[in-house]
Amino acid sequence: MIKYRGYIFTVSPKEPGTEILIAELGEAGFESFVENEEGVSAYIQEVDWNDAILEDIQILNSDEFQISFVEEVIEQVNWNSEWEKNFNPIQVDDLVSIRAPFHENPNLQYDIVIEPKMSFGTGHHETTHMMVQQLMEMDLTGKKTLDMGCGTGILAIFAEMKGANPIDAIDIDNWCYENSIENVERNNCKNISVFEGDAALLKNKHYDVIIANINRNILLNDMAHYMNCLNAGGTILFSGFYQEDIPYIDAEVTKYGLKLDKTIERNNWVSLKYNR
Numbered sequence: 001m002i003k004y005r006g007y008i009f010t011v012s013p014k015e016p017g018t019e020i021l022i023a024e025l026g027e028a029g030f031e032s033f034v035e036n037e038e039g040v041s042a043y044i045q046e047v048d049w050n051d052a053i054l055e056d057i058q059i060l061n062s063d064e065f066q067i068s069f070v071e072e073v074i075e076q077v078n079w080n081s082e083w084e085k086n087f088n089p090i091q092v093d094d095l096v097s098i099r100a101p102f103h104e105n106p107n108l109q110y111d112i113v114i115e116p117k118m119s120f121g122t123g124h125h126e127t128t129h130m131m132v133q134q135l136m137e138m139d140l141t142g143k144k145t146l147d148m149g150c151g152t153g154i155l156a157i158f159a160e161m162k163g164a165n166p167i168d169a170i171d172i173d174n175w176c177y178e179n180s181i182e183n184v185e186r187n188n189c190k191n192i193s194v195f196e197g198d199a200a201l202l203k204n205k206h207y208d209v210i211i212a213n214i215n216r217n218i219l220l221n222d223m224a225h226y227m228n229c230l231n232a233g234g235t236i237l238f239s240g241f242y243q244e245d246i247p248y249i250d251a252e253v254t255k256y257g258l259k260l261d262k263t264i265e266r267n268n269w270v271s272l273k274y275n276r
Helices: 014-028 079-086 122-137 152-163 174-186 216-229 243-254
Strands: 002-013 032-035 037-043 064-074 091-094 095-097 110-113 145-148 167-171 193-195 207-213 230-242 257-266 269-275
Touching: 002 014, 002 167, 014 037, 014 230, 091 122, 095 122, 110 152, 122 152, 122 207, 122 230, 122 257, 145 152, 145 216, 152 167, 152 174, 152 193, 152 207, 167 174, 174 193, 207 216, 207 269, 216 230, 216 243, 230 243, 243 257, 243 269
Parallel strands: 095 110, 145 167, 145 207, 167 193, 207 230
Antiparallel strands: 002 037, 002 064, 032 037, 091 095, 230 269, 257 269
């Protein structure tokens, strides 16, 4: 059974402290977040943890925020239970709903039903919201598409609803892999193949559209893999980082001759669209 190390953070002021803390913890390897009235609980697999894991979390040393925490070692978390207590349905531009089976259907044009095994903080919802907005404006009909770091499979599912075919959804985390399969089936998708692994799976693959909603460090580390499998005339969408991270992403992407087409910002989170 997978063991997790959990940190329960009390943050003051809660906003934007919690958002900044989640972003920095995500870059350090924390994979799951549950927000509450006082701050956030953050979880990292025991095998990925070390006793210096918090040393590079800059906000913990900031004079602008008061942050305290308690630490615990826990067995595998029931993310469904935690998520149900904290997650609200998402609506994007009155066109797309992202909800759980127990939420009422708002009868929008697109309805995505998920029941994740992992819980993500507000940052996840911000980036998902922006990526859905990017995809909404694109003609995906018949486009071979990759959802890298698919998480719950939301973006792959929406891509199929928009006509993409075929679609590969990849995540390194076993729970995400299994959960994406469940959500693909729950939404009656027929054109999505889900794989467990990292960017090494992209060898000899080629795509018209790449979706990568992952933290900055992983994006930069794996950029060559993405560029090598993006077809001529293709589009790549990035999110999972803050506005101040744009220069790092842009400098790396433009090395490969891609042009920035559209930037969306939401509460300092950003999504970038590049065309080849």
